[in-house]
Amino acid sequence: MSESIINTKLVRLDADLGADKQEVITSLAGVVADAGRAAPVETLAADALAREAKSPTGVPGGIAIPHCRSEAVTEPTLGFARLSRAVDFGGPDGDANIVFLIAAPAGGGKEHLKILSKLARALVRQDFTDALRNASSEEEIVTLVTDVVNAAPKKKAAPAAAEAAAPAKAGVTKIVAITACPTGIAHTYMAADSLTQTAEKRDDVELVVETQGSSSVTPLDPAVIEAADAVIFATDVGVKDRERFAGKPVIESGVKRAINEPVQMIDEAIAASKNPNARRVAGTAQAASSTAEEGEGLSVGKRIQQSVMTGVSYMVPFVAAGGLLLALGFLFGGYDMANGWKAIATGFSLTDLPGHTVMVDGAEMTFERSGFLLYIGAVLFATGQAAMGFIVAALSGYIAYAMAGRPGIAPGFVGGAISVTLGAGFIGGLITGLLAGFIAHWIGSWKVNRMVASLMPVVIIPLLTSLIVGLLMFLLLGRPLESIMTGLQNWLSSMSGSSAVVLGIILGLMMCFDLGGPVNKAAYLFATAGLSTGDQASLQIMAAVMAAGMVPPIAMSLATFLRKNLFTPAEQENGKSAWLLGLSFVSEGAIPFAAADPFRVIPSMMLGGATTGALSMLFGVGSRAPHGGIFVFFAIDPLWGWIVALLAGIAVSTVAVIMFKQFWPNKTIQAEAAKAEAQKVAA
Missing domain, CATH: 3.40.50.2300 (Response regulator)
Structure with a gap:
C-alpha cells in the first residue's frame, strides 16, 4: 500500500492552483480524483474544506497539510503541489507554497494512518522540506515521499x-x-x-x-x-x-x-x-x-462553555429517547392517556388489558381508547417519562464530568436530582453542574499523601463535593432558583400574540446562527428543558425550535437546485443530500455552505429561521417530540400550521441566499463554478 500512496499523477510542480486555500484544496481533490483515487471529487473536496474550516492546516516553514477522512477516497493517497503562487493556509510564518492533501478512506484500518503519520512527522525536518523545494521532477518528489513513508520507524529505547x-x-x-x-x-x-x-x-x-x-x-x-x-x-x-x-x-x-x-x-x-x-x-x-x-x-470562560456543551451533548440522548417515547405513547394510547398513564402501566398487563374506564387516584376516568393500544401507549409513555426524568441530572452530571473528570459525575448527578426535588429545573441543573465541577476540580488539586490520594477520586472528592453542593442548594440557592424557574414557566404559559411571536423570532435566529454550535444548542436546551412539563407553551417552543432548525439544510439544498451556477461543484453535491438532513432536523447539514460563504449564507438562514419561528408561535403549533423533524408529524399539532411555517422559512432563506449570491457575488465561488461549467461543456 505504501508503495502507491503517491505517484507522478498525484504531483504538481510549480503550479498555480488558485488564489486561496479553497481553490487549492479543490484543485488537489481533482488531482486525486483524476488519478482514480476518489469519487466523486465533490465529496472529497467538501470533506477537506469542512476539516479546514475547523482550524487552519498551515504549519511552520511555508507548508500546509489539508487532510481528511472521506467516503469518497478508495485508498490512502497523498496529493502534492509546489505552488508558483503561495497561498494563505493560516500558517504562523506566512503563505504556504508546499501543500500536501492527505486523503484517507473513511472506513480504512489503521495501517494507512501510520503511513500518513510518518509523512506528517517528516514535515518538521528541515532537510526533507528543503529537498521538496529543490526537487526538479515529479519522480524525485515521489522518491522523497516514498522513502519517508517506507522508512522503518526509529526505535528509541523506552526508559526502564x-x-x-x-x-x-x-x-x-x-x-x-x-x-x-x-x-x-x-x-x-x-x-x-x-x-x-x-x-x-x-x-x-x-x-x-x-x-x-x-x-x-x-x-x-x-x-x-x-x-x-x-x-x-x-x-x-x-x-x-x-x-x-x-x-x-x-x-x-x-x-x-x-x-x-x-x-x-x-x-x-x-x-x-x-x-x-x-x-x-x-x-x-x-x-x-x-x-x-x-x-x-x-480560560475559565472557555472551559465553562465547553463544559456546558458537553453536558448538553450527553443530555440530548435522554431527551431524544424520552421525548420520542412520549410521542409514541400518545400515538398508540391517545392524548388523554397522559392523565392516567401510571395507573394503566402499573395496574394492568398483557393478560389483563384495560377497558375504556380505569380507576385513577381513586376516581373513575374514561379514555378514548382501550385494550392493547391503551396499555402499550401507557407503557411507552411511562418509559419515556423515566428517560425524561434523568435529563436535569444528566445535564448537571456531565457538566461536572467535563470540568473535573469522573470524580465530578456523582456530585453532578446528585446536584441535578436535588434541583428537580426543589423545583429548580434545568437552571438549577446548570448551576449544580458548574458548582460540582469547580468544587471537585478544586478538591482534586489538594496536595495529599499517597495513601489518601488513592481514595480521592473514588471516595473523598465525590463525598465532599456532594455534601457541599447539597448544602448550598438546600440552604442558599434552591429557593431563589426555584423562584426563577417558576417565574419563567409562568411567563411562558402567559405568552400569547405578539410576545409569543417575538420569542419565536429570537429562537429562530438562535437556531440558524451557528448551525449546531453553542447558540443553536442553547436554544435547543431551552426548548427541551420545558418539554417534560407538558404545558402548552413549552410544546410551542419545541415546535418552533425544531422547525427553525430544519430550514437551513433544506433551503440550501433548494437553492443549489434552482441556481446551480451560484454554487461550487462541491456545494452542488452537498445540496443533493442536505434536504434529507433538514427533514430529519439536522441543522449541521448546512455547515459546509456556511463555512465556505458565511457572510451570505448565515444571514439568509437566520431570516428564514426567524420567519419560521414567528409563524409557528403565531399559529400556536405544539410538538410533543424533541427531535425527528417531519418524521414525527404525528406528535405535532396543528400539523398544517407547522408545515406552513416551515415552508415559509424555507422560501425566505432560499430567496435571500440566491439574492445575496447574485447581487453580492463571492468571486472565488463564482470562478470555481464557472470553471466546472466550462469543463462540462468541453467534455
Whole structure:
C-alpha cells in the first residue's frame, strides 16, 4: 500500500492552483480524483474544506497539510503541489507554497494512518522540506515521499522503570506530553516530533511523548509518568486517561501551538515544575468535543462553555429517547392517556388489558381508547417519562464530568436530582453542574499523601463535593432558583400574540446562527428543558425550535437546485443530500455552505429561521417530540400550521441566499463554478 500512496499523477510542480486555500484544496481533490483515487471529487473536496474550516492546516516553514477522512477516497493517497503562487493556509510564518492533501478512506484500518503519520512527522525536518523545494521532477518528489513513508520507524529505547523512577539529573526537568488532534492524522504527530526534536537539542530537559492519534496509541509507562516533573497537553480533543497525570503541574494548549511554539511550551513546563502554585491535573479528560484555544491554556470562560456543551451533548440522548417515547405513547394510547398513564402501566398487563374506564387516584376516568393500544401507549409513555426524568441530572452530571473528570459525575448527578426535588429545573441543573465541577476540580488539586490520594477520586472528592453542593442548594440557592424557574414557566404559559411571536423570532435566529454550535444548542436546551412539563407553551417552543432548525439544510439544498451556477461543484453535491438532513432536523447539514460563504449564507438562514419561528408561535403549533423533524408529524399539532411555517422559512432563506449570491457575488465561488461549467461543456 505504501508503495502507491503517491505517484507522478498525484504531483504538481510549480503550479498555480488558485488564489486561496479553497481553490487549492479543490484543485488537489481533482488531482486525486483524476488519478482514480476518489469519487466523486465533490465529496472529497467538501470533506477537506469542512476539516479546514475547523482550524487552519498551515504549519511552520511555508507548508500546509489539508487532510481528511472521506467516503469518497478508495485508498490512502497523498496529493502534492509546489505552488508558483503561495497561498494563505493560516500558517504562523506566512503563505504556504508546499501543500500536501492527505486523503484517507473513511472506513480504512489503521495501517494507512501510520503511513500518513510518518509523512506528517517528516514535515518538521528541515532537510526533507528543503529537498521538496529543490526537487526538479515529479519522480524525485515521489522518491522523497516514498522513502519517508517506507522508512522503518526509529526505535528509541523506552526508559526502564528503575531509570524512569530515578531522580532527574541536576538541572534536568523530566516532562511527559500528550498530543492529539481531531482527525488524528497529521497535527498529532507533527506536534509530537516538534516537541521531541526541540527537547533533544537542549541539555536541561528530558521529554517523552504519547501520541493519541488514529494510527496507534502506545501509553506512557506509569513509571515515566510518576517520575515526570511536569506535563504538556497539546490537544484539540480530550486527553485519554487523564487521571494518570493527577497532581502533576500541567501546561495545556491546542495542538498547533506545540508545532509553532515548542520552545515556549517546554520553557513554560519547566517553570511550572518549579512553581508550587502551578495549575495541576485534577482528573480525567475534558469531553472529546472540547477544543482548547490555541496559543494559550483553557480560560475559565472557555472551559465553562465547553463544559456546558458537553453536558448538553450527553443530555440530548435522554431527551431524544424520552421525548420520542412520549410521542409514541400518545400515538398508540391517545392524548388523554397522559392523565392516567401510571395507573394503566402499573395496574394492568398483557393478560389483563384495560377497558375504556380505569380507576385513577381513586376516581373513575374514561379514555378514548382501550385494550392493547391503551396499555402499550401507557407503557411507552411511562418509559419515556423515566428517560425524561434523568435529563436535569444528566445535564448537571456531565457538566461536572467535563470540568473535573469522573470524580465530578456523582456530585453532578446528585446536584441535578436535588434541583428537580426543589423545583429548580434545568437552571438549577446548570448551576449544580458548574458548582460540582469547580468544587471537585478544586478538591482534586489538594496536595495529599499517597495513601489518601488513592481514595480521592473514588471516595473523598465525590463525598465532599456532594455534601457541599447539597448544602448550598438546600440552604442558599434552591429557593431563589426555584423562584426563577417558576417565574419563567409562568411567563411562558402567559405568552400569547405578539410576545409569543417575538420569542419565536429570537429562537429562530438562535437556531440558524451557528448551525449546531453553542447558540443553536442553547436554544435547543431551552426548548427541551420545558418539554417534560407538558404545558402548552413549552410544546410551542419545541415546535418552533425544531422547525427553525430544519430550514437551513433544506433551503440550501433548494437553492443549489434552482441556481446551480451560484454554487461550487462541491456545494452542488452537498445540496443533493442536505434536504434529507433538514427533514430529519439536522441543522449541521448546512455547515459546509456556511463555512465556505458565511457572510451570505448565515444571514439568509437566520431570516428564514426567524420567519419560521414567528409563524409557528403565531399559529400556536405544539410538538410533543424533541427531535425527528417531519418524521414525527404525528406528535405535532396543528400539523398544517407547522408545515406552513416551515415552508415559509424555507422560501425566505432560499430567496435571500440566491439574492445575496447574485447581487453580492463571492468571486472565488463564482470562478470555481464557472470553471466546472466550462469543463462540462468541453467534455
